[in-house]
Amino acid sequence: MGLFLLLLFILGVNTGEANQSSDQLVYVVPVEQTVERGLEAFLERSVNEAEEAGADHIIFEIDTPGGAVDAAGNIASIIQDAPMKTTAYVTEEAMSAGAFIALSADEIAMAPGTEMGAAQVIDGSGNAAGDKAQSRWEANMKGAAELNNRNPEYAVAMADPSIDLPEYRAEKGELLSLTASEAREVNYAEYVVDDREELLAALNMSEADVQEFEVSLAEQIARFVTNPVLIPILLSVGSIGLILELYSPGFGIPGILGIASLFLFFFGHAIAGFAGLESIILFAVGFVLLLVEIFIPGFGIFGITGIGAIIGSMVLASFSTLNIVISILIAAILSVVAIIVLFTMFGKKGPMQRFVLHDSVGGEEGFISNESRDELIGETGVSLTSLRPSGSIQLNDERLDVISEGGYIEKGKHVKVVDAEGSRIIVREMNE
Known part of the structure; x- marks a missing residue:
């Protein structure tokens, strides 16, 4: 009996352990x-x-091949502040900012044939950043390594090519990149595993419930349109598209592209959490003010205010003031070039052309603005008044207002009609 109870106790313990294991939840991001x-x-x-x-x-x-330093810093903080245990699993590469993110996790695992490192700061032109930015980045890399008791020398060597570690570098002066086996050797990776299942086994979580977190379609769009390289392109297409649309009558492809580009800019930044309702409202107000300036001229007040509101909305929606200012400047320069090309190649046309009547009607269409008296040319009459040079004459049974071709003509003189231009009848004194 005692042996039976002992077996039940052991089975109960094992069952409890299995249930505890199966109750574990792992998120894969x-x-x-x-x-x-x-x-x-x-x-x-x-x-x-x-x-x-x-x-x-x-x-x-x-x-990841890396990316923006500011985003990497914020992501590292998110990982470091996570309330649960975290593991960075390098499936292909963790270069540059990716290495910094990996070092911010509690543990690092790498698949065979993967790399981690080469984390020097690069500016927008592709050159090494200044000493101040480089020094700050090296400090961040060092701090991330020390966070989990890793030798900071290797982290700094990933960012500074002047550090000499010949055993892990092909040539002197190159940034350090560690393979999976090298990272394991210098304690920069706790595990080298072939796949996720092997990693879960190494973490003693083989029976855990695994929840894969996927990027939504909206977040994919947000990631695409918030790329610093794409932002000036979107703003340029948006501004040039609207300029082309205002330049030509109707509403067509340029206007659709312009509005779609600006919509993508604000939509992506809103999904990413950067653009609030206030920035969208400010943009709408600015756009309305521009329309008011176009259709109801206000000495430039509405236009200047509208442009200011639009620029302000973009600054509010952006994650980086410097980046958005540079993007706006690029879009402005391209827009000015587009305007110059349009006016040079196609002449002075614009939105006001929509309010100008270009069709005309004449005598061929049956429209007569003033009756012409061409039939009077060559006819003679007598001046009823003195012509100084205008006055009246009697021609047949009709009294006409005329103008003398020359100077003064006395009353009672014989005159001849020499021209008729609408209601303007010109006469000349006849020699008697």
Whole structure:
């Protein structure tokens, strides 16, 4: 009997352990493509939903060539502040900002043949950033490594090519990139695993409920349109499209492209959490003011106010004031060039052309603005008044108002009609 109870106790313990294991919840979140603010918004939502669902662990599957430093810093903070345990799993590559994100997780796992590193700061022109920005970035890399007791020398070497680590670099002066085996060797990776199942086994979570977090269609659009490279393109297409639409009558493809580009800009930034309702309302007000200026001229007041409102709305909707100012300047320059080309090639046309009547009607269409008296040319009459040079004459049985061709003509003189232009009849004194 005692042996039977002992067996039940052991089975109960094992069953309890199995139930405990099966009750575990793991969220798998992809960190893919370029690191930018759209990715930041997606990861923030992922961590928040994982917390609400009571997840025990989050695995960030990383495959990125890097990206924006500011977005990487915010993403690192999101991962570091996550209330549950986190693991960065490098499935392809974690380069540049991706390496910083991986170092921010509690643990790192890498698949065979993957790489992590090469994290030097690059400016917009593709050159190495200034000393101040570089120093700050190296400090961030060092801090991320020290956060989980990793040797910071390797993290700094990923950002600074002057550090000499010949055993892990092909040539002197290159940024450090660690393969999976090298990262395991220097304690920059706790696991080298072939796939997710093997990683879950290494984490003792083989029986856990795995929830894959996917990027929604709206977030995919947001990630696309919040890319710093695409923003000036969207603004340029938007402004040039509207200019072309105002330039030509009707509403066609240029107007549709212009409105669609601006819509994508605000939609993407709204989904990413950067553009609020106030920025959209401000843009709408600015657009209405521009229309008022076009159709009801107000000495430029409505136009200037409208342009200011539109620019202000874009600044409010943007994640970076510097980036949006540069994008607006690029769009403005391209718009000016477009205006110059339009006026040079097609002449002075514009929205006011829509209110100008271009059709005309004449005698061929049966329209006569003033009756012409061509039949009087050559006829003779007598002046009823002195012509100084205008006056009246009697021609047949009709009294006519005329103008003398020359100077003064006395009353009672014989005159001849020499021309008739509408109601203007010209006469000349006849020699008697």
